[in-house]
Amino acid sequence: MLQNILINGIMTVGIYALLATGFALVFGVARIINLAHTAFYMVAAYFTFTFATVCGLSAPLSATVSVAFTILIGLGIYKLCLDRIREHETTVLLVTVALAMVFQESLFLVFGLYQRAAPTFVSGFWEVLGTRVSYQHLITLAVVAVVLLGLWALLYRTKLGTATRAVAQDREIASLMGINVRIVYLIVFGIAVALAAIAGAVVAPIFTLDTSMWIHPLLMICAIVVLGGLGSIKGSVLGAFILGFAETLVVSLVPMGSFIKTAVALTIMIIVLVVRPEGLFGIAFEEERL
Amino acid sequence: MQRLLKELQGEVLAIPGRDIVVAFFLFLFILPLITTEPFILRIVTFANIYAIYAVSWDLLCGFTGQINLGQALFFGVSAYTSALLNYYYGLPAWTTIPIGALVAVGMGFIVALPTLRLRGIYLALVTLAFPIVMTGIIFAFANFTGGEIGIPGIAPLSPSRTITYYITLLVMLASVFVAWKLVDVKSKIVRTGIILQAIREDEITARASGINTIRYKLLAFCLSGFLAGIAGGLYTHVMRIAGPSTLELMTSVYPIVWTIFGGVGTIFGPVTGVYILFPLVESLRVVGEIRILLFAILVVVVLVSMPEGIAVWVRDKIERTCPRCKLINMATRRTCRACGAELHLIKGR
Numbered sequence: 001m002l003q004n005i006l007i008n009g010i011m012t013v014g015i016y017a018l019l020a021t022g023f024a025l026v027f028g029v030a031r032i033i034n035l036a037h038t039a040f041y042m043v044a045a046y047f048t049f050t051f052a053t054v055c056g057l058s059a060p061l062s063a064t065v066s067v068a069f070t071i072l073i074g075l076g077i078y079k080l081c082l083d084r085i086r087e088h089e090t091t092v093l094l095v096t097v098a099l100a101m102v103f104q105e106s107l108f109l110v111f112g113l114y115q116r117a118a119p120t121f122v123s124g125f126w127e128v129l130g131t132r133v134s135y136q137h138l139i140t141l142a143v144v145a146v147v148l149l150g151l152w153a154l155l156y157r158t159k160l161g162t163a164t165r166a167v168a169q170d171r172e173i174a175s176l177m178g179i180n181v182r183i184v185y186l187i188v189f190g191i192a193v194a195l196a197a198i199a200g201a202v203v204a205p206i207f208t209l210d211t212s213m214w215i216h217p218l219l220m221i222c223a224i225v226v227l228g229g230l231g232s233i234k235g236s237v238l239g240a241f242i243l244g245f246a247e248t249l250v251v252s253l254v255p256m257g258s259f260i261k262t263a264v265a266l267t268i269m270i271i272v273l274v275v276r277p278e279g280l281f282g283i284a285f286e287e288e289r290l
Numbered sequence: 291m292q293r294l295l296k297e298l299q300g301e302v303l304a305i306p307g308r309d310i311v312v313a314f315f316l317f318l319f320i321l322p323l324i325t326t327e328p329f330i331l332r333i334v335t336f337a338n339i340y341a342i343y344a345v346s347w348d349l350l351c352g353f354t355g356q357i358n359l360g361q362a363l364f365f366g367v368s369a370y371t372s373a374l375l376n377y378y379y380g381l382p383a384w385t386t387i388p389i390g391a392l393v394a395v396g397m398g399f400i401v402a403l404p405t406l407r408l409r410g411i412y413l414a415l416v417t418l419a420f421p422i423v424m425t426g427i428i429f430a431f432a433n434f435t436g437g438e439i440g441i442p443g444i445a446p447l448s449p450s451r452t453i454t455y456y457i458t459l460l461v462m463l464a465s466v467f468v469a470w471k472l473v474d475v476k477s478k479i480v481r482t483g484i485i486l487q488a489i490r491e492d493e494i495t496a497r498a499s500g501i502n503t504i505r506y507k508l509l510a511f512c513l514s515g516f517l518a519g520i521a522g523g524l525y526t527h528v529m530r531i532a533g534p535s536t537l538e539l540m541t542s543v544y545p546i547v548w549t550i551f552g553g554v555g556t557i558f559g560p561v562t563g564v565y566i567l568f569p570l571v572e573s574l575r576v577v578g579e580i581r582i583l584l585f586a587i588l589v590v591v592v593l594v595s596m597p598e599g600i601a602v603w604v605r606d607k608i609e610r611t612c613p614r615c616k617l618i619n620m621a622t623r624r625t626c627r628a629c630g631a632e633l634h635l636i637k638g639r
Contacts, residue, residue: 081594088597094550098589105583222415263426266419277407
């Protein structure tokens, strides 16, 4: 029981961490609240399923191809829609929700109501501490860890990362220093979509796919990102740990837990925010401070 | 009497945007004379209710700048309160709706107290959580609240469809008028309009100017809760059921869709948005499954091309403010109707 909770908890945390860092990155750098973020996760999961079962590609290949396709879609949407309305904060909120609904309904038209799951990358399991952990779960965890480390290296060890952080701190000054801010926005949006797509591709064999699978993770990553402090990658990962484990505990220990799992997670977020209004690692920007 | 007529001519008839508003409300009044088709009356009745709801969101978010993604909390709490009072105690609609609205005001107060410390996007994401927490509570007390099914068999607002229509229409007109007066920047009677907009533009400066921003933010939450509560109570009595759908995410999203589609930060914007989008979505039922897809694509396309909203876009096309005396003129005039300044040289607003 305990081991199960631990394994499932780590899985949930990993997925939420991937999604939340991308969401936090786009908000921190481009000041876009992308409520369609988890829609990309759903799209990637469905692509993985399609390539694996309909086109008959091998599972790792279909995951890669679907991530690539999702990034292309994401960049296209950024160029076509979000780039033009970036200045209108509330309009961005609405357009991204509407885009998520476009994805949801398109997938519904193609796949219908049936819930599906993609084939696993490798079958079999590994016995540890008396519980069976399937290799699929291990691969998922490894992918999440590698991607998060890669993101950290990208942000703190490359020139692009320095430019990204500079834009996040002060757009005007970064622009004066010769950084092409629009290109940075585009790249960051691409990276965030890639993170969501990777999360979608690795969960496709584990979770059942349905067209409303973007709503619950969206609520959770909003809570996680606010809990950890907006624009803070470290905070997002820590927030994912807290809320991911809280959710797993509630689902496995409380009777009828899956009904109230969101309510419990969100209550934790509210309590933390009442104590610390800028989140655990939030940065109060100079001109935004109250 | 003559002064009134003159005022009417100067303040209403000479401004094309207000002409359209007056014409549209007159049309709503005579609608039951034109058609008594139950389907159309029902849709417009709901549009009336949702107009109040959308205006309540605009008051809080468009004017005060407190982005609330959980407006369904006020709507749902009032809907459930009205339903419970009617179901268990048999109270009539004209008492349950005001009580529901007052409970929603209380909820507004409860939500505002912890969230006053939060701003901008933090506030938005926290408010998103409240209706979901409330849904959890409703499910936890399923014996009392009906759980997933909700509370059916609520007394109707009135026995006749036409009377129900007129009740909602009058309540809508009164609410919209009150909201419009409350946020009127030029008003000499109430100062809320200019204060709320000052808080939206720059909270620190507003505070430095001696405005008790906390008090006015609380006021904005309570006013918004009251209007949304009235909408929620009316909804229950027209729909005759209160279910968890009144608290779900889409119920919070719809007022945002209507308001931003019409034009945020204007009272006419959300009303326009409701009367365009709601009947459109309902009539799109004929195309079946792709209804929501079409709707979402429409919203994206309109907003990407008119980011300030459709009503603001139209207003800027048909009205022009005189640069000298700030009077609003018809866009076709070459000179200002009061001071004769050249208008055709300036572009837009």
